[in-house]
Amino acid sequence: MSQPADDQAMHDPDKYAAVADNFVYVHRALRRDLARIIAGGEPLFASDFARFARILEKHSELEDVLFFPPLEQRAPGSTGASVDQHREIEGLVAALSSGSSTDTQSDLATLQQLLLSHLDEEEQHIMPAMMEHFEAAEIWALDGRIMEFCSPEFMQEMMPWWFTHIDAADRVCVAQNMTVGVPPDFLPILSQWIASGLDETQWNELVGQVPALAATA
Ligand SMILES: [Fe+2]
Ligand SMILES: [Fe+2]
Structure with a gap:
C-alpha cells in the first residue's frame, strides 16, 4: 500500500x-485473483477469468460514474489519468474475454502490469485526494450508492469472491465497515453471501x- 495513504490514515x-x-480492499483482491489466474495457466484462465473481468469492469465503472465525477469537480x-487507464485496461480485457487474444499468457502479463500500476496510481493519488476534498460522511454517502449500480446477481458473485481473496485481518475491516455502512435490513x-465464500x-x-x-446470518 502507498505511503501517502498511510500518513493520511494516521491523521484521519x-x-x-x-x-x-x-481503494484498498477491493484492489488487494483484484491483485491477488489476477496473480492466481496467471499462476493457474490455461485451465484457470478458462474457468475464472470471466468472473475477474466482470468484477474489475464493475469496479472501474463505479469509479468512473460514482466516485470520480464529484472528485473531479472539487479537484x-x-x-484524467485513471480514466484513461480504465479504457486501456478494458481494451485488453475485452481482447482476452472475446478469445481474440493470440497469446493469452503474454496478454495476461501485460494486463497485470497495467493493472498494478493503475491500482498504485489510484492509491497514491485518487485516495488521498478523496480524503483531502471530502468529509468522511460525504464519502460514506457515495459508498452507500454503490448498490444502485449493482444487480443482486452481481453482488452474489462479488461478495464471496471478495472475502475469498483478502486475508483474515482485511475481512474483519471490510465486514466492520459493512455493518456500519449498509442498511440494517440488507445485512x-x-x-x-460472505459466508458462502x-x-x-x-x-x-x-x-x-x-x-x-452472526446475528443476521
Ligand atoms: Fe480502483
Ligand atoms: Fe480504477
Missing part, C-alpha cells in the same frame, strides 16, 4: 475507513470479531 482514521473498501484534473443477505473456520473467526454478522 474515519476518512481512511470510508475510502478503504473501494479538477485529478482523475442478513450480505452475511449469507468462506469455510466454517474462516467464518467463525470472522463473526468472532464482527458479531453483528
Whole structure:
C-alpha cells in the first residue's frame, strides 16, 4: 500500500475507513485473483477469468460514474489519468474475454502490469485526494450508492469472491465497515453471501470479531 495513504490514515482514521473498501480492499483482491489466474495457466484462465473481468469492469465503472465525477469537480484534473487507464485496461480485457487474444499468457502479463500500476496510481493519488476534498460522511454517502449500480446477481458473485481473496485481518475491516455502512435490513443477505465464500473456520473467526454478522446470518 502507498505511503501517502498511510500518513493520511494516521491523521484521519474515519476518512481512511470510508475510502478503504473501494481503494484498498477491493484492489488487494483484484491483485491477488489476477496473480492466481496467471499462476493457474490455461485451465484457470478458462474457468475464472470471466468472473475477474466482470468484477474489475464493475469496479472501474463505479469509479468512473460514482466516485470520480464529484472528485473531479472539487479537484479538477485529478482523475484524467485513471480514466484513461480504465479504457486501456478494458481494451485488453475485452481482447482476452472475446478469445481474440493470440497469446493469452503474454496478454495476461501485460494486463497485470497495467493493472498494478493503475491500482498504485489510484492509491497514491485518487485516495488521498478523496480524503483531502471530502468529509468522511460525504464519502460514506457515495459508498452507500454503490448498490444502485449493482444487480443482486452481481453482488452474489462479488461478495464471496471478495472475502475469498483478502486475508483474515482485511475481512474483519471490510465486514466492520459493512455493518456500519449498509442498511440494517440488507445485512442478513450480505452475511449469507460472505459466508458462502468462506469455510466454517474462516467464518467463525470472522463473526468472532464482527458479531453483528452472526446475528443476521
Ligand atoms: Fe480502483
Ligand atoms: Fe480504477
